[in-house]
Amino acid sequence: MEPLDRYRPIVDDFEAFIDACERPLPSAVRVNTIKTTVERVQTALADADIAVEPVDWHDGLFVLPKDSPGANWPYFHGWIHGQEEVSVIPATVLDPQPGDRVWDACAAPGSKTTQLAALMDDTGEVVATDNNLGRISALRTNTERLGATTVAVTHEDGRNHSLKPFGGEGYDRALVDVPCSCEGTIRKNPDTLEDWSLSHVEGISGVQKGILKRAVEVTEPGGTVVYSTCTFAPEENEAVLDYVLDEVACEIVDYDLPLNHAPGITEWQDETYDPSVADAKRIYPHHNDTGGFFCAKLEVPAE
Numbered sequence: 001m002e003p004l005d006r007y008r009p010i011v012d013d014f015e016a017f018i019d020a021c022e023r024p025l026p027s028a029v030r031v032n033t034i035k036t037t038v039e040r041v042q043t044a045l046a047d048a049d050i051a052v053e054p055v056d057w058h059d060g061l062f063v064l065p066k067d068s069p070g071a072n073w074p075y076f077h078g079w080i081h082g083q084e085e086v087s088v089i090p091a092t093v094l095d096p097q098p099g100d101r102v103w104d105a106c107a108a109p110g111s112k113t114t115q116l117a118a119l120m121d122d123t124g125e126v127v128a129t130d131n132n133l134g135r136i137s138a139l140r141t142n143t144e145r146l147g148a149t150t151v152a153v154t155h156e157d158g159r160n161h162s163l164k165p166f167g168g169e170g171y172d173r174a175l176v177d178v179p180c181s182c183e184g185t186i187r188k189n190p191d192t193l194e195d196w197s198l199s200h201v202e203g204i205s206g207v208q209k210g211i212l213k214r215a216v217e218v219t220e221p222g223g224t225v226v227y228s229t230c231t232f233a234p235e236e237n238e239a240v241l242d243y244v245l246d247e248v249a250c251e252i253v254d255y256d257l258p259l260n261h262a263p264g265i266t267e268w269q270d271e272t273y274d275p276s277v278a279d280a281k282r283i284y285p286h287h288n289d290t291g292g293f294f295c296a297k298l299e300v301p302a303e
């Protein structure tokens with residue numbers, strides 16, 4: 001399957017990987033604990049004859065049956081939000097605490113912004129930035145539907161982010177869920193690779209580097225930054241981390257991920273990356289029957 005063939009040297013069990021990429025993706029919903037509880041959602045979905053499967057590693061996340069209706073009253077009331085399994089990883093790894101100041105650098109349409117607000121019990125502050133006005137409109141709608149009152153939306157290029165959080169010089173944490181070539185979404189969008197080109201991968205890599213660098217710069221000493229993509233391309237993953245390690249003071253740290261995964265790679269074609277990028281996690285679709293994903297945790301040294 002072009003262009004995924006380029007990953008044959010780095011993917012464990014390449015045939016299983018391609019098989020999984022050709023299967024449709026199961027849909028999932030996250031319970032919005034700002035407005036309700038897991039138990040109330042389970043009752044409401046059972047009453048609506050929607051038989052959901054709980055995801056064992058993440059509380060309040062459910063896989064939907066294949067033929068389930070897209071819209072139902074728990075959705076309209078903001079009790080649930082459609083969010084696939086791997087998409088909940090970055091906010092979970094960032095682990096924001098109530099009262100924190102958090103920057104969500106590429107926020108629209110707000111799945112992770114609203115997850116962050118829920119993890120913080122809708123306290124503190126989430127500054128949610130995006131450079132696309134149309135997508136910001138979806139971000140605002142989701143934020144309102146899900147009742148996340150502590151979210152402030154900014155329309156700007158994340159590379160130039162200059163807003164200071166309320167009452168602070170910098171952020172406690174930043175989430176950097178960058179625009180990417182989306183190779184890992186092929187199960188959801190089978191056309192996603194039709195416009196794939198190496199020049200796009202290389203171009204978007206420059207944007208990703210700029211946004212991640214800015215996130216490290218605006219995070220307070222001792223703070224945490226999480227970087228994620230839904231793509232397999234090392235140019236958009238390990239190469240971005242390697243660049244930022246050289247440019248600004250930060251380190252990549254290991255974290256627990258209770259899902260099957262592979263380590264970040266330290267060599268790709270003619271490039272060698274800093275050994276610490278191996279602490280990033282690659283999640284391939286055949287590992288857990290999900291979409292593809294990449295996620296790294298960075299720490300800004302305390303002064």
Ligand SMILES: C[S@@+](CC[C@H](N)C(=O)[O-])C[C@H]1O[C@@H](n2cnc3c(N)ncnc32)[C@H](O)[C@@H]1O
Nearest residue numbers: 106107108109110111112131132157158177179
């Ligand atoms: C992967 S999507 C984010 C998904 C979002 N985090 C969520 O969970 O709903 C990447 C987003 O980055 C935005 N984006 C692209 N270039 C940007 C830039 N230079 N600065 C900020 N946002 C950007 C896109 O408009 C898109 O909404």
